[in-house]
Amino acid sequence: MTLMTATPVLSVRHAHKRFGAVHALRDVGLDAYRGEVLALLGDNGAGKSTLVKCISGVHSLDEGEILLDGEPTALHSPATARDAGIETVYQDLALFDNLTPAQNFYCGRELSYPNWLPRPLRFLRKRPMDREAAAVIERLKVRLPKFDAPVALMSGGQRQAIAVARATVFARKLVILDEPTAALGVRESRKVLDLIAQLRDEGNAVILITHNMEHVVELADRAVVLRQGLKVGELKPERANQQDMVAMIVGAEA
Amino acid sequence: MQGSEARGAEVRGSETAQQKIGAWTEQVTVGIDRPAQGLFAVSLALKLLSLGPLLILALIVALIGSVTPSFLSPGNLSNIAAQTAVIAIVAMGQQLVILTKGIDLSVGANLAFATVMGGLMYRVADSSAAVILTMILTGGLVGAVNGIVYVYGRLPHPFIITLATLSICRGLALEFSVGHTTMRGMPDVVTFLGGEASLGLPNSFFVVAGVALLILVMTKSMVWGRWIYAVGGQPVAALEMGIPVKGVLVSVYVMSGLCAGIGAVALAGRTAAGSPLYGNLLELDTIAAVIIGGASFLGGRGHLGHALIGAVMIGVIRNALNLLGVDVFFQMIAIGTIIVLAVEADVLRNYLEGRSRVLQARRSQ
Ligand SMILES: Nc1ncnc2c1ncn2[C@@H]1O[C@H](COP(=O)(O)OP(=O)(O)O)[C@@H](O)[C@H]1O
Ligand SMILES: [Mg+2]
Numbered sequence: 001m002t003l004m005t006a007t008p009v010l011s012v013r014h015a016h017k018r019f020g021a022v023h024a025l026r027d028v029g030l031d032a033y034r035g036e037v038l039a040l041l042g043d044n045g046a047g048k049s050t051l052v053k054c055i056s057g058v059h060s061l062d063e064g065e066i067l068l069d070g071e072p073t074a075l076h077s078p079a080t081a082r083d084a085g086i087e088t089v090y091q092d093l094a095l096f097d098n099l100t101p102a103q104n105f106y107c108g109r110e111l112s113y114p115n116w117l118p119r120p121l122r123f124l125r126k127r128p129m130d131r132e133a134a135a136v137i138e139r140l141k142v143r144l145p146k147f148d149a150p151v152a153l154m155s156g157g158q159r160q161a162i163a164v165a166r167a168t169v170f171a172r173k174l175v176i177l178d179e180p181t182a183a184l185g186v187r188e189s190r191k192v193l194d195l196i197a198q199l200r201d202e203g204n205a206v207i208l209i210t211h212n213m214e215h216v217v218e219l220a221d222r223a224v225v226l227r228q229g230l231k232v233g234e235l236k237p238e239r240a241n242q243q244d245m246v247a248m249i250v251g252a253e254a
Numbered sequence: 255m256q257g258s259e260a261r262g263a264e265v266r267g268s269e270t271a272q273q274k275i276g277a278w279t280e281q282v283t284v285g286i287d288r289p290a291q292g293l294f295a296v297s298l299a300l301k302l303l304s305l306g307p308l309l310i311l312a313l314i315v316a317l318i319g320s321v322t323p324s325f326l327s328p329g330n331l332s333n334i335a336a337q338t339a340v341i342a343i344v345a346m347g348q349q350l351v352i353l354t355k356g357i358d359l360s361v362g363a364n365l366a367f368a369t370v371m372g373g374l375m376y377r378v379a380d381s382s383a384a385v386i387l388t389m390i391l392t393g394g395l396v397g398a399v400n401g402i403v404y405v406y407g408r409l410p411h412p413f414i415i416t417l418a419t420l421s422i423c424r425g426l427a428l429e430f431s432v433g434h435t436t437m438r439g440m441p442d443v444v445t446f447l448g449g450e451a452s453l454g455l456p457n458s459f460f461v462v463a464g465v466a467l468l469i470l471v472m473t474k475s476m477v478w479g480r481w482i483y484a485v486g487g488q489p490v491a492a493l494e495m496g497i498p499v500k501g502v503l504v505s506v507y508v509m510s511g512l513c514a515g516i517g518a519v520a521l522a523g524r525t526a527a528g529s530p531l532y533g534n535l536l537e538l539d540t541i542a543a544v545i546i547g548g549a550s551f552l553g554g555r556g557h558l559g560h561a562l563i564g565a566v567m568i569g570v571i572r573n574a575l576n577l578l579g580v581d582v583f584f585q586m587i588a589i590g591t592i593i594v595l596a597v598e599a600d601v602l603r604n605y606l607e608g609r610s611r612v613l614q615a616r617r618s619q
Contacts, residue, residue, distance in 0.1 A: 058494055079496030094491035096484050098554035107484050108495030110477050120478035120501075152607045153297075155614040 007070045008033050009205040010055065010086075010174050015064035017050055017229075024050040026229040027064075032174060032205040037196060039220035039237060040209045041249050046226040048209050049091055052178050055207075056088040057081035068173075082109065085173030089180050091209075093163040097152035101144060102133035104151055105166050132169075140165050140191070156183040164192055168199060175199050176207045181215065193219060213242050227251055293613045296606050303603050307548040307563050307596070314567065318574040325577055332456055336524065338569030339458035340365075340517045342562055343465050345540040345547075347397075347513025349561035350469070350506040351412070352544050353486040355553030358507060359416040360400060361514045362536030363423035366529065368392040368518035370427045372444070373437030373528030382443030389522065390515035396423060397511015401504035412507070420537065427530035437528040448523015458520045462562075465516055469509075469558050482506060487554030542589060543568055546596040552604070567592070 008031035017025040024047045032038050042048050053059045055066065057075040065072050068084055075081045081088075088094075095104055106129045112122035134147055142161040144154065151159055160183050167175055177196065181189040189212075196219060200206050210216060216223055216237045225233045225248045233248045235241060319326045344361050351358045372389040379385075400419055404412045431437055440448075447457050473479030484492045485502045492499050517536075522528050540561075547564025549556025568589060575585045 056494070057496075077496060078494050079498075082496050088494070090491075090494055092490065094488070094494040096487040096491055096554070098483055098487035103480065107480070108492070108497045110480055112477050120476065120481065120498075120505075122477050123475050124477060124480060153610045153614065155611055158614065 006033060008067075009069060010207075011067040011070075012051070012055065013065050013067065015051065015054060015066075016062045017047075017054060017059060018062055024229050025054070025061075028226065028229070028231045029064075030224050030231070030234075032207055034173075034203050034205050035200055036221045037200050037206045037208055037219050039216045039223040040207055040226065041216065041223055041245065042226035043249055043251075045228075046249075047229040048226055049178055051226070052088060052090075052176050052207070052209065055081070055174075056086055056090075056176060079108070082170070085171075087167040087171045087175045089163050089167045089175075089177040091178040091182075093159055095151050095159055095163055098150050100148050100150060101137060101162050102130045102147070104162060105129070105133040105136070105169065109170075136165050136169055137162075140168075140195070157185065157188045160184055161188065161191070164195060168195060171199055171202075171204050174205045174207070176209075178209045179211070180208070181210060181212065189215075213237075213245060216245070217242060225249055293610060296610045296613065300603065300606050300610070303599055303606070304548065306599055307546060307560065307567070310592075311563055311567050311570070314570055314574070318570070318577075322574065322577050325574060328454065330573070330577075332451065332454065334566075334569050334573045335459045336456040337573065338565050339456065339462050340521050340524075341536070341539050341543055341568060342462045342565035343520060344510075344513050344517040344536060345543040345561040345565045346465055346469050346558050347510035348537075348540040349544045349549060349556060349558055350473075350482060351510045352541070352549055352551065353482055353554060353556055354503055354506050355486055355489075355551075356404075356412040356503070356506065357416065357541065358397075358400065358510045359413065359537045360396060360419040360423060361510060361517075361540055362533030363420045363427065364393055364396045364511060364514040365518045365521065365533035365536060366531065367396065367423040367427040367430075368515045369522040369528035369532050370431045370437060370530055371528075372440070372518065372522055374430060376437075376439055376441060376528075380441055382441040385441050385444055386519055389518040390512060393515020393518060394508055394512040397508040397514070398504070400511065401507030404507065405500045405503050416507075424530065431528070431530045435529060435531055436525075438526065440522050440526045440528070444519055444523040445526050446523070448520045449526065458524065461516065461520055465513065466558055466562065473557065478502070478505065483554055539568060540565075542593050545600075546589075546592045548596065548599075550600050550603070551597065552600065 010032040011030070013029050015025050015028045016023070028047070028051060030038070040048050040051065050059065054061050055075070057078040057080050060076065066075060067073065073084065075084065096107060099107065111125040111129050112119070113125060114122065137144060137147070140161065142158065142165060144158060151162060154162070160180065164177070164180055167177070180192050184192065193215060196206055196208060208220060217239050220237050223235055223237045223245060224231060225245065227249065235245065237245060324330060344365065348358055348361060368389040371392040372385045375385045375388040396419055400412065400416050403409065403415045407415070409415055447461055450457050452460070473482065481492070481497050481502045484495070484497055485499050489499060521532055543564030544556065544561050545551060545564065546567055547560030547562065549560040571588055572585055575588070
């Protein structure tokens with residue numbers, strides 16, 4: 001692909017992360033480009049979510065660096081990462097059960113006024129937030145029982161849809177989705193896949209974590225495989241090498 | 255497809271949302287579902303549960319009113335308001351802490367310490383402003399210590415630090431009052447606020463209303479309030495969404511401390527004195543108020559209405575049982591029993607919400 005000559009939106013170099021005795025990431029590196037879907041593959045415990053959380057500012061790397069548009073960047077906090085244009089759909093969805101969909105959408109970056117006050121003391125612009133969130137939900141054809149009910153009352157699929165929709169609204173550069181179809185049926189998964197394609201077409205870099213090889217072959221331009229914290233391979237996913245990918249993931253001889 | 259496009263265009267969203275979400279091609283009915291029968295029953299039950307505390311309070315008032323007519327006399331009602339004021343003010347702060355799954359055991363001792371500090375200030379300067387400020391700031395300072403040690407000291411639970419400051423504050427209050435169990439005398443604005451009445455209502459009632467209004471605005475209209483609910487509902491998600499979780503946690507303990515300080519003003523005003531013995535078991539009264547008022551111990555659920563309803567319920571029960579000449583022990587048993595019922599209602603509510611999720615999922619198959 002010609003895209004490869006461009007500067008990657010995101011580069012991770014020689015990333016290490018330890019949790020006590022667990023060495024969750026060992027010298028991992030990857031690049032993500034605009035207009036491209038990168039699949040991040042690996043068995044459970046391979047370190048995928050850990051890598052995601054390092055990129056989105058939840059964890060900090062023990063060693064290694066992260067470059068955004070070629071510039072070394074310190075992502076100390078999720079707020080910094082979000083300000084830098086990185087949106088994440090976490091595996092745990094990061095939804096607030098006690099808040100409504102609209103409140104969930106804007107949680108952490110509420111529309112507020114007046115600007116001269118420190119952020120926590122500003123007043124919420126509730127109506128624009130409700131209106132915009134409702135418009136998005138409507139466009140995404142997400143069926144919700146009630147728009148002003150807390151998310152606690154909604155099904156797994158509905159919740160997942162809300163989490164994905166939230167990321168799409170704010171996406172500016174890089175969108176990371178950690179197993180976004182895990183709790184979904186066939187039809188709901190389809191929606192999420194379409195949405196991922198659309199995010200890519202809008203010029204975002206997308207990092208997709210999934211265990212579904214069909215989805216990988218269909219959508220991903222490249223795939224990076226992790227095993228026990230090591231990057232064990234990178235390839236172009238095709239129907240023909242689907243078996244190789246699986247072998248790489250589980251560590252069997254190809 | 256075209257139909258859905260047209261419908262999408264009608265929605266008045268801002269441009270960013272409209273642009274970012276392109277066409278969705280699937281033909282699914284959109285909009286608000288009409289709840290199925292099972293769902294209807296579940297949401298009705300949830301509604302009833304949320305109204306429960308208010309209904310119970312109304313029932314108690316009606317019952318006692320019919321048995322003891324003097325209960326509903328203006329004099330007695332105003333009496334209840336005065337007696338409830340301190341619990342109500344401090345419970346509103348406690349409510350904020352409980353919203354974040356926390357607990358503040360230090361409020362009673364903090365209040366006593368604040369009245370003693372106010373009493374000391376009164377001996378130095380006969381200034382209402384200085385005395386009021388001293389009491390409120392003392393409360394806020396103790397709250398800040400609670401929050402900072404809990405969050406930055408990486409304690410597993412606020413129980414421990416607030417238990418420690420309970421002990422420390424009580425000790426400091428006894429030490430600073432140098433052997434007096436009451437430090438007589440408070441400046442006139444303090445006694446006016448805590449002890450006198452206007453428009454037929456005790457002034458402390460207006461203090462409660464003022465604090466309530468302030469907290470209402472902060473929690474419902476300000477970003478800070480939204481963050482409290484987020485942190486209480488799902489702390490990990492709050493972190494992932496970039497909310498300054500530590501700052502929010504510290505802030506609720508500061509607020510609880512400030513409320514204890516304001517409660518100190520009301521109590522010192524009512525009695526025209528400070529005392530290291532004030533606020534005994536106030537931590538339990540305020541926690542009970544929040545819980546029987548209908549807030550959840552599980553975090554993220556509840557509002558100041560719950561703290562107020564709970565405080566009034568405790569005040570009403572105490573007052574009524576006094577009027578009826580019922581033993582104090584029985585009052586304690588009655589309040590304890592109501593706490594058990596309230597906590598069970600919370601458990602039931604969680605179960606019903608789970609049911610709702612399941613029913614919802616089944617519908618969208
Ligand atoms: N917060 C944490 N504390 C301790 N160990 C962790 C933590 N997060 C992940 N790990 C460990 O790091 C390894 C990689 O986990 P994870 O990144 O969640 O894998 P994956 O998402 O690929 O299934 C696992 O051994 C896991 O137990
Ligand atoms: Mg994972």
